[in-house]
Each structure stands twice: as structure tokens, then as C-alpha cells.
Amino acid sequence: MISAIVSHHFSGTYVEARNKFLTAASDRGATIESFPLPGYRGALDEELAIDVACLGARDASQLLILSSGTHGPEGFCGSGCQVAALHDDDLLGFLERSGIRLVMIHGINPYGFSHIQRNNQDNVDLNRNHIDFAKPLPANPAYAVVDPLALPATWPPTQDDDRAMAAYLEQYGVSAYHAALASGQYHQPDGMFYGGREPTWNNRTVRTILRRYCTGAQHIGWIDVHTGLGPNGHGEKIYAGRVSTADLAIARSWWGADVFAPFEGQSESPEVSGPVVSTVYDECPQAAVGLIALEIGTLPFQEILFHLRASQWLVRHPELPASVQRDIRRRLLDAYYCDNDAWKGAVWAQARTALVQALSGLAKASLA
Numbered sequence: 001m002i003s004a005i006v007s008h009h010f011s012g013t014y015v016e017a018r019n020k021f022l023t024a025a026s027d028r029g030a031t032i033e034s035f036p037l038p039g040y041r042g043a044l045d046e047e048l049a050i051d052v053a054c055l056g057a058r059d060a061s062q063l064l065i066l067s068s069g070t071h072g073p074e075g076f077c078g079s080g081c082q083v084a085a086l087h088d089d090d091l092l093g094f095l096e097r098s099g100i101r102l103v104m105i106h107g108i109n110p111y112g113f114s115h116i117q118r119n120n121q122d123n124v125d126l127n128r129n130h131i132d133f134a135k136p137l138p139a140n141p142a143y144a145v146v147d148p149l150a151l152p153a154t155w156p157p158t159q160d161d162d163r164a165m166a167a168y169l170e171q172y173g174v175s176a177y178h179a180a181l182a183s184g185q186y187h188q189p190d191g192m193f194y195g196g197r198e199p200t201w202n203n204r205t206v207r208t209i210l211r212r213y214c215t216g217a218q219h220i221g222w223i224d225v226h227t228g229l230g231p232n233g234h235g236e237k238i239y240a241g242r243v244s245t246a247d248l249a250i251a252r253s254w255w256g257a258d259v260f261a262p263f264e265g266q267s268e269s270p271e272v273s274g275p276v277v278s279t280v281y282d283e284c285p286q287a288a289v290g291l292i293a294l295e296i297g298t299l300p301f302q303e304i305l306f307h308l309r310a311s312q313w314l315v316r317h318p319e320l321p322a323s324v325q326r327d328i329r330r331r332l333l334d335a336y337y338c339d340n341d342a343w344k345g346a347v348w349a350q351a352r353t354a355l356v357q358a359l360s361g362l363a364k365a366s367l368a
């Protein structure tokens, strides 16, 4: 049963995931560097860090990035994929023969990974933080309307709160609600999908990693693993790059016509401002880039959103009893990570396919 074989790559805590990743990378002889998060500890009082493992020649002109944990609890899925890849002789054999460099970035949001919350230590959604802060902040006036509906005065929502939400949805529709809530906002620091007011430590660290390990490449592929959108166990390939038909064409030539582009209005994901992967355009301007977020489905989106609202309510109300906090975090983890063999088997099968496709695309690019 292939799923049971796959499951041991995945972990139940951030500490376990980090150890598995570092051990597997070390066993492969990877170049490893860790960037500890200053001033914070994990849920088990462990060190928190973004870890990087690199395989292949430093001067390779083709390079593939596989990253995990941009959104805290989604790291359990992405980390499992990274560890599985490090244990995959066939995949790494292909990598070696084709001369492609592999850069794995583990736990982009280690605080959220360990403490089980989507946002980072500053309540910043990292996929809304990679904007140009020298320019005026993106406006999202609709967020102020939906904030008190999503995060009412008491939790769980009362019947009156549910009625207010229903009235809003009746008037504006679910799509408008999701766009208002999730496209990113820059004015409510304890709110949902908050993009911050400056580049976060995570943002600056990812840029350092790109400058240190990726600036020599002429072609770069990037797969950022996420969970929580789409049917259970299905991987939706979401184009996460800049609005460019040429760049989207690269992604589709590698990963197929079913790469969805939010700017074409086809994806489960709303158009968002400032995803992590957009750093590659700033830091590696020399490279042609193919990138996707691989979004693995877990629960129906409304259920996930409910647990996400509870988690955000917790950020706003840290005085809640420890038992209630644990319960909210546990449910959020269950919403983003399906801890069973079948789901993990489906995850790795699709992530591995995406990796092989990217490697094939990069190998062809080297011949062009």
C-alpha cells in the first residue's frame, strides 16, 4: 500500500517536521543553512527557523525551489513533500543527471507552523506581505465591512451574528465576501489576511535565501505547497506569479493546461496581493521563471473559513483559557492537514508529479 509507505515522511509537530527535514537533507549531503527567528520560541519551547537545503552545483543554470509552510499549519503537508523528495532516489537521480540545482525552503512561517496559526508572529499573512511598501498600500475598503461579521464580539458567533452574516451574503454574495475578506488588507493589524506595514522577517529572510542561493540561475522553477482549497486530496495548480501571459505560458508548458490563473478568474483562490513567490522577480531578475502554488484540498472552504475565523478571534482575544486555545488550534490543524494515509499518498503522488514536470521543463529549457 503506497500511502502507508509515504506517511512516515509527514510529521505531527513542527519540531518533528524540522528534524526529519534536516536529517534527510544531511543524509543526502545537502548544503544546509538555518535562519533562526529571533525573539520567539515554538509551542514546545523549541527554536524556530527557516531552514534551507540545497542539492546540486552552485553554478547550475537551471534551478528548482520547493517551499513549505508559508501559512503555518499548511507546513505539515509541504514539509512531508520535501522530506519525501529527499528520500526519493529516482527523483534525485533525475536531478543529478540533468544538472539541475534543488533549493528547498522549509517552514517559511515557522511561528505559525509550530503554534498552528495561518499568519506569522506579527499576525501577517505572508502571501499578502510581498508588496512594494514604498508605494501606497493596496486599498480594500470592503474589509472593514466584513471584519465585524467574520469576527463578532463573542465566539462562537451568536444567532444574531449568524443572521447579520446571512444578510450580508444575501445582499453581496459569497464571492464578494471572500474577496473582501481574503484578497488582503493593510489597515486592521489584528484582522484576517493582514498584509502588514513593512517587509516581515520572513520576507527579508526569503530574499536573503534567494540572493545567496539562486542568483546564478537562468531558469527557475518554484513550487510553493499550500493546503485548504479545492476537493479533498486534489492538488490545484495555481499560477502565483505576476500578471504576464508569457510567464503563465511557461507555467502551463511545464505543468499543463490545468494551471489556473486567478487573474483569469478561474481559480478557487482569489487574486491576492504580495505572495511570497513574487520575491523571485526582484531578487533573480536574470531568470525566466515558472511558478505555481500547489494547493491541496482538505475540507470544504466554509468549514476551513470557520476555523480560520476562530483562530483569528484567538489572536484578538489572547486571554482565552488555555484549553479553549488548544481546541481552536487543534481544529485549525485538522482543517489544513488531513492526518491519514490516503490523503498523504494523494498529496505526494501529485507533488511528485509536479516536481517531475518542473524538472522536465527546466531540462528542456537548458537545451533551448
Ligand SMILES: [Zn+2]
Binding pocket: 070, 071, 074, 226, 227
Ligand atoms: Zn496557503
